[in-house]
Amino acid sequence: MRVGVFDSGVGGLSVVKSLLEHQLFESIIYFGDTARVPYGVKDKNTIVRYSLEALEFFKNFEIDMLIVACNSVSAYAIQELRVNAPFKVIGVIEPGVLAVQNALKHKDTNILILGTRATIASQRYAHLLQNCGYNNLTSLAPSLFVPIVEEGIFEGALLQSAMEHYFKDLVTPDAIILGCTHFPLLASAIQNYFPNSLLIHSGEAIVEHLRVHCDFAKQSNATKLQLFASENPENLKATAKKWLGDLFL
Ligand code: DGL
Numbered sequence: 141m142r143v144g145v146f147d148s149g150v151g152g153l154s155v156v157k158s159l160l161e162h163q164l165f166e167s168i169i170y171f172g173d174t175a176r177v178p179y180g181v182k183d184k185n186t187i188v189r190y191s192l193e194a195l196e197f198f199k200n201f202e203i204d205m206l207i208v209a210c211n212s213v214s215a216y217a218i219q220e221l222r223v224n225a226p227f228k229v230i231g232v233i234e235p236g237v238l239a240v241q242n243a244l245k246h247k248d249t250n251i252l253i254l255g256t257r258a259t260i261a262s263q264r265y266a267h268l269l270q271n272c273g274y275n276n277l278t279s280l281a282p283s284l285f286v287p288i289v290e291e292g293i294f295e296g297a298l299l300q301s302a303m304e305h306y307f308k309d310l311v312t313p314d315a316i317i318l319g320c321t322h323f324p325l326l327a328s329a330i331q332n333y334f335p336n337s338l339l340i341h342s343g344e345a346i347v348e349h350l351r352v353h354c355d356f357a358k359q360s361n362a363t364k365l366q367l368f369a370s371e372n373p374e375n376l377k378a379t380a381k382k383w384l385g386d387l388f389l
Contacts, residue, residue: 141164141165141166141204141205141354142165142166142167142168142169142201142202142203142204143159143165143167143168143169143203143204143205143206143207144168144169144170144171144198144201144203144205144206144207144227145159145168145169145170145171145206145207145209146171146173146191146194146198146206146207146208146209146210146213147170147171147172147173147208147209147210147321148172148173148176148177148178148179148180148190148210148212148213148321149172149173149174149177149178149290149321150172150174150177150290150369150375150376150379150380151172151209151210151286151289151320151321151322151325152170152172152209152210152321153170153379153380153383153384154209154321154322154324154325154341154342154343154383155207155209155232155321155342155343155346156168156170156209156343156365156380156384157343157383157384157387158341158343158344158346158347159207159343159346159347159363160363160365160384160387160388161387162347163361163362163363164347164350164351164363165363166363166364167363167364167365167366168363168364168365168366169198169201169203169366169368170365170366170367170368170376171194171197171198171368171369171370172367172368172369172370172376173190173194173369173370174369174370174371174372174373174375174376175369175370175371176190176370177290178256178286178287179210179212179213179256179258180211180212180255180256180257180258180259180281180283180286180320181256181257181258181283182212182258183258184216184217184258184262187212187213187216187217187258188216188217188220190213191208191213191216191217191220191221192217192220192221192224195221195224195225197368198225198227199225199226203227204227204228205227205228205229205230205354206221206225206227206228206229206230207230207232207346208221208229208230208231208232209232209321209342209343209346210232210321211232211233211255211256211259211319211320211321211342212255212256212258212259212320213231214231214232214233214259214264215233215255215258215259215262215264216258216262218231218233230346230349230350232319232321232342232345232346233264233265233268233319234268234349235342235345235346235348235349236265236317236319236340236342236345237265237268237269237272238345238348238349238352239340239344239345239348239349240269240272240274240315240317240340241272242348243315243338243340244274244314244315244338247272247273247274247275247276248275248276249274249276249314249315250276250278250311250312250313250314250315251269251274251276251277251278251313251314251315251316251317252278252279252280252310252313252315252316252317252337253265253266253269253277253278253279253280253317253319254280254281254282254285254316254317254318254319254320254323255279255281255317255319255320256281256283256286256320257281257283259281259319259320260279260280260281261281263279265279265317265319266279278310278313280306280310282302282303282306284302284305284306285302285320285322285323285326286320286322288302288326289322289323289325289326290322292382294325294326294328294329295328295329299326299329300329303329303330303333307333307334312334312336312337313334313337314337314338315337315338315339315340316330316334316337316338316339316340317340318330318339318340318341318342319342321342324341324342324343325383327339327341365380365388367380
């Protein structure tokens, strides 16, 4: 099976990493809209327009499905993409909610939803979780985390003070949804800050969702990964080399 992965920038490589680790696809076409990242501070109309433009790019390839790794796009443009796409389109929010349901049996579990401003403003995670009965939710948009990751900072004093800034008044959550492609890259730092909280990661949630909802006749031994970016593709490739390590051939 061939899949497209769409993100606003390089962050969707966190989802690609999980897809490569589980060897579900024979090929992955990745497109990051690096010329226009970040999406998470833009309004719905802009996010929908950018997403439909990215869809035109994917129509040039014979893919069986498109995974929207970007939470901001998943929050605001998934319906428009589904209506206009000739292939299946899967966002990350429903899989994230499925992962919560699988992991957390008590509905009063204290869940912290982290996302971009757009994702949090859409309330997609909060509404879906409320529909499943979860009633102890806190939503937070730690906007500085995105440029920190873009700078290649995954630990240290700067990240520590950003976490302090956003997290200092919170009651320790039982679970934290990393509802932005960039945040899994900060997973160890966030886990150190909240050592007893369960982290829910979009990439792993997508894999779980795909195994339940898609029919994979066979596993692929080696996934071919092609990387495209609307600006500076060399930077995307360099980041992929760093983040994906041996998985990136
Ligand atoms: N990819 C975005 C998301 O997951 C994060 C970066 C951005 O703001 O574009 O929401």
